[in-house]
Amino acid sequence: MSNFTGITATMNPLAEMAQFKQNMREVAASPEWRTSKLIERQRWNPYSMEGGSTAAISGDNFAIVASDTRMTQNDINILTRDAEKIHVLNDSIILSTSGFYGDVIQLRKVLQSRLHKYRFDYRADMSADLCAELLSRNLYYRRFFPYYTGAMLAGIDENGKGAVFSYDPIGCIERLGYSASGAAEPMIIPFLDCQIGHVTVAEDYEKPPLTIERAISLMKDAFRGAAEREISTGDKIHLVIAEAGKPIVQKFLPLRED
Amino acid sequence: MVSTEVKNVAAHMDMDRGGAFDFSNCIRNQAMCKMGAKAPKLTSTGTTIVAVSYKGGLVMGADSRATAGNIIADKHCEKVHKLTESIYACGAGTAADLDQVTKMLSGNLRLLELNTGRKARVITALRQAKQHLFNYQGYIGAYLLIGGVDPTGPHLYMCSANGTTMAFPFTAQGSGSYAAITILERDFKVDMTKEEAEKLVQRALEAGMHGDNASGNSLNLVIIEPKETVFKGPIVPEFCKRPEPNDLVYKFKTGATKVLKNKTFKYDIIESMDISH
Numbered sequence: 129m130s131n132f133t134g135i136t137a138t139m140n141p142l143a144e145m146a147q148f149k150q151n152m153r154e155v156a157a158s159p160e161w162r163t164s165k166l167i168e169r170q171r172w173n174p175y176s177m178e179g180g181s182t183a184a185i186s187g188d189n190f191a192i193v194a195s196d197t198r199m200t201q202n203d204i205n206i207l208t209r210d211a212e213k214i215h216v217l218n219d220s221i222i223l224s225t226s227g228f229y230g231d232v233i234q235l236r237k238v239l240q241s242r243l244h245k246y247r248f249d250y251r252a253d254m255s256a257d258l259c260a261e262l263l264s265r266n267l268y269y270r271r272f273f274p275y276y277t278g279a280m281l282a283g284i285d286e287n288g289k290g291a292v293f294s295y296d297p298i299g300c301i302e303r304l305g306y307s308a309s310g311a312a313e314p315m316i317i318p319f320l321d322c323q324i325g326h327v328t329v330a331e332d333y334e335k336p337p338l339t340i341e342r343a344i345s346l347m348k349d350a351f352r353g354a355a356e357r358e359i360s361t362g363d364k365i366h367l368v369i370a371e372a373g374k375p376i377v378q379k380f381l382p383l384r385e386d
Numbered sequence: 387m388v389s390t391e392v393k394n395v396a397a398h399m400d401m402d403r404g405g406a407f408d409f410s411n412c413i414r415n416q417a418m419c420k421m422g423a424k425a426p427k428l429t430s431t432g433t434t435i436v437a438v439s440y441k442g443g444l445v446m447g448a449d450s451r452a453t454a455g456n457i458i459a460d461k462h463c464e465k466v467h468k469l470t471e472s473i474y475a476c477g478a479g480t481a482a483d484l485d486q487v488t489k490m491l492s493g494n495l496r497l498l499e500l501n502t503g504r505k506a507r508v509i510t511a512l513r514q515a516k517q518h519l520f521n522y523q524g525y526i527g528a529y530l531l532i533g534g535v536d537p538t539g540p541h542l543y544m545c546s547a548n549g550t551t552m553a554f555p556f557t558a559q560g561s562g563s564y565a566a567i568t569i570l571e572r573d574f575k576v577d578m579t580k581e582e583a584e585k586l587v588q589r590a591l592e593a594g595m596h597g598d599n600a601s602g603n604s605l606n607l608v609i610i611e612p613k614e615t616v617f618k619g620p621i622v623p624e625f626c627k628r629p630e631p632n633d634l635v636y637k638f639k640t641g642a643t644k645v646l647k648n649k650t651f652k653y654d655i656i657e658s659m660d661i662s663h
Contacts, residue, residue: 134424151417330644345633357458359599382629386602
């Protein structure tokens with residue numbers, strides 16, 4: 129269980145102590161349960177969270193993105209069992225998102241229209257690297273009323289290598305080997321840290337190479353594990369595989385539905 | 387000096403309720419909140435509990451998932467509590483409160499049975515629960531379905547944390563109750579057979595477990611009749627099973643953990659103890 133938080137040490141502990149004693153006297157004179165409680169007005173909140181998780185792994189010549197397909201309201205209610213959180217933007221760029229689905233749709237629309245304009249202007253598809261930078265700018269553009277999304281951009285970069293870019297809601301960008309975002313992020317990240325990053329094993333321990341087959345298996349297992357212990361993750365795995373020189377493959381695999 | 391003053395203040399507050407709960411930190415905590423501290427939030431467990439009465443008996447059931455926030459804390463949590471041989475209570479709400487309240491009820495009812503030499507009645511269990519819960523003004527987060535069979539017939543009651551009680555022919559409680567009640571409203575009939583009632587409760591529970599994130603894993607049933615009480619479970623519905631096993635085996639070979647330091651202790655064995663039996 130969590131403890132009381134929020135009190136920080138001040139410059140003058142004696143004055144603070146005196147203040148605390150004063151508060152004790154005041155509270156004892158009229159405790160909360162003897163006064164009529166003030167009703168806090170519920171303020172409208174422009175954001176909501178629809179749960180679910182996504183993860184991405186990049187390898188030498190491939191990138192794999194996966195998400196579950198459950199959409200949840202208030203952590204409890206299931207809105208749909210086949211929501212799409214992975215969006216294939218072109219032949220080499222995959223956007224995967226978690227967070228507020230309304231912003232996800234808007235963000236996808238913005239990116240798609242920018243990609244369309246790029247294609248119109250330059251007669252070529254945008255590369256993953258460029259799109260990654262574009263997304264970062266679009267997110268930071270809304271610095272003070274952000275898109276409430278945990279976005280990840282994956283694909284094959286200009287050199288034919290797999291790429292995963294991870295973002296925070298206001299556009300901080302980072303190119304990583306693997307990443308996860310959403311409700312089960314705290315469960316998936318340590319798993320990938322162990323199995324791909326090998327951060328927990330001894331240096332001289334035998335480390336299996338990250339083949340595309342192994343990456344796909346790890347991704348499936350990560351979501352199977354998350355569905356066991358995280359309530360807003362489940363129903364189906366949406367798996368999107370991008371391999372250099374090959375068309376993007378999409379798959380759906382079953383997960384537990386409870 | 388500070389501490390004695392606080393103690394006097396606390397004594398004046400007249401908060402001691404004969405050793406039931408310790409309220410001695412209440413004043414301090416409120417003062418801390420005034421200093422800008424944030425109080426910890428209590429979480430209640432999501433649940434689906436269902437009960438249906440039928441001709442001459444009662445079926446009650448619950449799922450087995452306990453959650454702490456969005457994490458499943460317990461996959462095999464027992465939410466069907468035995469009060470007496472033929473009175474059971476299903477609980478939704480704060481897990482610790484439910485355990486304690488049902489333990490208290492079963493103890494009191496057993497004493498009553500021993501003192502009177504008769505079987506306890508369901509209404510007695512209900513009255514005890516509601517008086518206890520009303521005393522605590524809803525701060526004991528126990529939402530109960532109390533049901534059973536006594537010499538006056540089968541009874542089913544709902545008892546809310548603030549002490550509200552109601553009688554029902556069928557009902558559901560907990561976060562999955564919306565999904566479960568739809569099944570009950572559609573398919574409940576008066577004077578069902580035991581098999582019909584059991585199937586209905588199971589279907590309602592499965593709807594709750596399917597449609598509610600905070601319910602699932604497995605279900606437990608209890609069928610209460612004047613002659614005998616049958617407990618069934620845990621039953622695992624098809625959608626609660628893992629559809630596919632893991633692809634890889636996650637077993638670390640020796641050497642995965644780096645050895646930082648080696649130290650050998652040598653002991654002389656002076657006497658050995660026979661632990662074979």
